[in-house]
Amino acid sequence: MIGILGGMGPLATADFFAKLIEETPAQCDEDHVPVLIQSDPRIPRRPPAILDGGESPLPALLASRDRLIAAGAVALAMPCNTAHYWHAQLAADCPVPFLSIVDASCDELSTMAPAGSRVGIISTHATAVGRVFDAALEARGYVAMLPSDDDVVTRILPAIALVKSGQAERAGRLLEPAIDALLARGAVGVVLACTETPIALDTIKSPLRARCVDTTRALARACVRFWIERNAIPVRTEPVEVPHATTFRSP
């Protein structure tokens, strides 16, 4: 099983789970990736810990990590960009691979934006201040562009809060101009570096999605690849007949 540290927030974790299923080349239940998903919204909030010296979520994340490993996880993933501020500490002495949403997203960016190009980052203020994406982007030769302070305050942070309170459509409308502004300033692609933001854009079927990397889907794809390679599962390509009709028996 792959262990999932989730609940930051719950809807983003559910979105990750749905995308993991979508991205799996499965024809029946048995083809799917076994996962153990902890969705615990009681993990201390990440932004105050990064921005204001608030309670660190690291002890809770470490406990969750170890709980998932004890329960049988052979790898871990965490569908929350901001929480990747602590990824190095979570991965350091981890006895199983801890996949990174940052690395998975930068890998996908390479299909959209050549090295050396400018890429926009849509994220919580905490993810930007915590420089969660900076090292990985720089290592691949990208120049990160951040939204204006005004767009962060009036669009991005309220949109994230709206998704967390179940108002994804309003969130999508609020978010689109902030992405447009990054593209107008020369970004070749935009990383949706907060797992609430793809939900907002998906809900309104925004055409801007084609210019963006969905970090949630990137992590889901990385998990599927990990599982297939680890188990050397042959990927089915032939169509599978709908079963049951021939095995049906009357009671």
Next chain:
Amino acid sequence: MIGILGGMGPLATADFFAKLIEETPAQCDEDHVPVLIQSDPRIPRRPPAILDGGESPLPALLASRDRLIAAGAVALAMPCNTAHYWHAQLAADCPVPFLSIVDASCDELSTMAPAGSRVGIISTHATAVGRVFDAALEARGYVAMLPSDDDVVTRILPAIALVKSGQAERAGRLLEPAIDALLARGAVGVVLACTETPIALDTIKSPLRARCVDTTRALARACVRFWIERNAIPVRTEPVEVPHATTFRSP
């Protein structure tokens, strides 16, 4: 945390998770129900065990149950109707409450169909043969109506298989006439007693959904009620201001 025995199939588990979130009166992450979801598609298939003397999933379900309890689950739920064939054995010596999708669904039926009325059951053949719903329906005075053998073979079982292979729209179109037939025969309501079937009808936004009990949603609501009552969480009724704008600080 509430432990979820899932993966039967994975998409139904993801649908349950999304409905659990939808049904929670939450304004922020912290209002949500903490869950630990095992989605393990390797649990032996339920229908062959009921119909053909195939390998029983009970040992795997007991191991999963105990794994979730060891990891901190204070209650359990299993979003799969067919697997409730083993619910009594799973609940018998269970040290925590094991909520039942059958009881939760029959509770919802009472708002749609008065005692004494006829209710249709859409399920796997195994759920019908295993008489998973019979005792609970009889205890509430309902008369169960099953689909015709022809509808089971040509519509319901293929529709379930289509959802499991990602073709929910085709599944919905295939399923609708089987539900219509039960209503035409005098059913006051129809229980969608297979967690793949609400997904199929939701996907095509079928108008028949209003005549049906969604067992997945019924179980999700039961979990939310359990969590709120257990923790005596006051349900928020006042609107919550979108946060962040006033606490934003420049880096």
